[in-house]
Amino acid sequence: MSEEPFVRAHDRSxxxxxxxxxxxxxxxxDKIGTVEFVxxxxxxxxxxxxxxxxxxxxDRGSFVDQIASTLWGSDNLPDTVQARxxxxxxxxxxxxxxxxxxxxxxxDQITAVDEAVHLGATRDELTKTQ
Numbered sequence: 738m739s740e741e742p743f744v745r746a747h748d749r750s751x752x753x754x755x756x757x758x759x760x761x762x763x764x765x766x767d768k769i770g771t772v773e774f775v776x777x778x779x780x781x782x783x784x785x786x787x788x789x790x791x792x793x794x795x796d797r798g799s800f801v802d803q804i805a806s807t808l809w810g811s812d813n814l815p816d817t818v819q820a821r822x823x824x825x826x827x828x829x830x831x832x833x834x835x836x837x838x839x840x841x842x843x844x845d846q847i848t849a850v851d852e853a854v855h856l857g858a859t860r861d862e863l864t865k866t867q
Contacts, residue, residue: 750844751844751847751850752775752776752777752778752826752828752844753777754850755772755775755828755847755850755854756772756775757772757773757774757775758771758772759771759772759852759853759854760772760852760853760854761828761830761842761853761854761856762853762854762855762856763856763858763859763860764848764855764856764857764858764859765859768833769830769832769833769840769856769860770830770831770832770833770837770840770860771830771831772828772829772830772831772854773828773829773830773831773839774828774829775826775827775828775829776822776823776826776827776828776829777826778823778824778825778826778827778844779823779824814841814864814866818864821843822841822843822864825843825844825845826843826844827841827842827843827844828841828842828847828854829841829842830842830863832860832865838865838866839865839866840860840863840864840865840866841863841864841865842854842856842858842863843864846858846862846863
């Protein structure tokens with residue numbers, strides 16, 4: 738990589754530079770997953786009836802999802818966490834590993850975006866499915 742990563746202030750507009758399939762690196766530079774879904778946030782809009790972040794953009798009918806659901810139960814997030822994620826916007830990251838739980842990344846956890854997403858947080862500091 739010859740160019741400096743694109744860096745933007747910690748606001749939800751940084752999500753505009755992110756798309757599904759991008760690699761996600763933690764603050765140590767370790768690959769921790771890939772972007773599975775981007776939600777741009779609903780701040781200032783009516784979110785009544787909005788679906789949960791866990792359900793956003795995902796077909797839960799796959800064989801792996803059914804096994805994971807059986808092993809861990811529902812991946813619903815607490816209402817307060819769902820509201821915060823829906824408001825601020827988020828990335829749902831498909832974590833590395835067959836049975837790893839998905840993680841949610843908020844715009845303030847993103848430090849740079851180039852061909853990948855770079856975080857100022859570790860995997861363990863990210864919100865994860867229940």
